[in-house]
Amino acid sequence: MSRSGKAHLGWLLDGTGAPPRGPTTLTWTDDEIMVVEPTAPESLPDSDTLDLRDCTALPALVDAHVHLIMEATGDARRREDQLRATYEDRRPLLEANRQRHLDHGITAVRDGGDYGGYALRYRDETRDKTRDESRDESTSDHGPGPRDLVIRAAGRAWHAPDRYGRFIGRPPAPGTSLADSVAADAAQTRVGADHVKIAQSGVNSLKRFGWTSRPQFPPEELRLAVAAAHDRGRPVMVHANGPAAVASALDAGCDSVEHGYFATLEVLKRAPESGAVWVPTLAPMWALAHSETMDPAARDMALRTLDHQLNQIRGAVSAGVILAAGSDAGSQGVDHGPGLWTELHLLALAGLSTPQVVSAATSVGARLLALPPGMSTLTPGSPASWIAVRSTPDQLFATPNIQPEIVVIRGTLRGSQPPAKDPPRKAT
Ligand SMILES: [Zn+2]
Structure with a gap:
């Protein structure tokens, strides 16, 4: 289990939004990136160097929207069963999903x-476990915590009585306001949720194009709930589709708008001023549009809905709206791990530049998850968690099924990828 190494890369994106660098040599030791420097023109990889001269490197990724207990299955019965399962029932799936994220180069999920x-x-559970296993980690600059996958969790979300959200949470108790519920929950939970999740609308219709549900909570109630969460140090993610729900989320001062389908550009343009990040979750709609079990009319509606969202993104990015990449993994057809790579492909399709796509899945996500500074960049001093994809930067997100060539997590090469001893590959 090597914790140090060296690689020659064709290109490197550091996650800060900077343009791609050309041939770069990366050196890491003790789980920390030590050197990121241009490869000398005549320098060839030796037997201890990973030869990745036809690859682009990027930092390990952040998926800003997942549901770890859910699986991508389209089987209605199994999806319904997910609602009744006990923790022990779901434990193996949680573990499998954690591994899937790591296998795909994702080291933090919200x-x-x-x-x-x-x-x-x-x-x-995993936090305690990893603490025991890696006491040496507790003295590092990155602080104590999981060695591999950082999980930020909302616990149970909030939704209005008899409205969407049964899968992900619960309504406030009868006669209790949303704000009081949020406050009481924060006081009760032993260790506590990392953030608060509120459902402020329903889901998209696959029968009526552009249909949106009315907001779940009155704007003032939502505003008070967001304030109650912020008072207790918790950011708020709001599930919202349609102009009224998204506007109320932005006005309430939420930290991120999830989905935002049919929000309208006029409303989305208010995000920069309110400080909110938009997580447009394209992968689930793409999956529905490509599902073999859906009827053609619904598939077509999903495709039109996806197209509309891609157009909203184009306008929003020009207006300075900040985007984070969140796959909504666990949704029908969206696997934990590959789902984020599909999301990145779709963000590129919406017109984000390659560095912008990488930022959405690294530094912006890291901000939403309040990760330690430098955890999601590929710069000296950051953790040695990075990915190499066999591609030039401009083709990096050209397909929805990107398979990383190399995944290094905390200094260790993951999976069965060939180490440096292989005959050097010819650089292209
Ligand atoms: Zn979700």
Whole structure:
């Protein structure tokens, strides 16, 4: 289990939004990136160097919207069963999903909630476990915590009575306001959720194009709830589709708008001023549009809805709206791990530049998850967690099924990728 190494890369994106660098040599030791420097023109990889001269490197990724207890299955019965399962039932899936994220170069996820608060419980279990296993980590600059996958969890989300959200949370108790519920929950939970998730609309219709549901909570109630969460140091992610729901989320001062389908550009343009990040979750709609089990009319509606969202993104990015990449993994057809790579492909399709796409899945996500500075960049001093994709930077996100060539997590090469001893590959 090597914790140090060296690689020659064709290109490198550092996650700060800077343009890609040309041939770069990366050196790491003790799980920390030591050197990032241009490769000398005559320098060839030796037997101890990973020869990745036809690859682009990027930092390990952040998925800003997942549901760790859910699986991508389209089987209606299995999806319904997910609502009744106990924590013990779901534990193997939580573990499998964690591994899937790591296998795909994802080292931090923000969970959008589940009905049992299981992802939160799993966060605590794995956090304790990794602490025991790696005491040496506790003295590092990156602080104590999981060695591999950082989980930020909402626990159980909030939704209005009889409205959308049964899968992911619960309504406030009868006679209790949303703000009081948020405050009481924060006081009760032993370790506590990392953030608060509120459902402020329903989901998109695959029957009526552009249909949106009315907001779940009155704007003032939402505003008070966001304030109550912020008072207790918790950011708020708001599920919102349609102009009224998204406008109320922005006016309430939420930290991120999730989905935002049919929000309208006019409303989305208010995000920079309010300080909110938009997480447009394209992958689930793409999956529905390509599902073999859906009827053609619904598939077509999903495709039109996706197209509309891509157009909204084009306008929003020009207006300075900041985007984070969140796959909504666990949604129908969206696998944990590959789902984020599909999301990145779709963000590129919407017109984000390659450095912008990488930022959306690294530095912007890191900000939403309040990760330690430098955790999601590929710069000296950051953790040695990075990915190489066999591609030039401009083709990096050209397909929805990107397979990383190399995944290094905390200094260790993951999976069975060939180490440096292979005959050097010819650089292209
Ligand atoms: Zn979600």
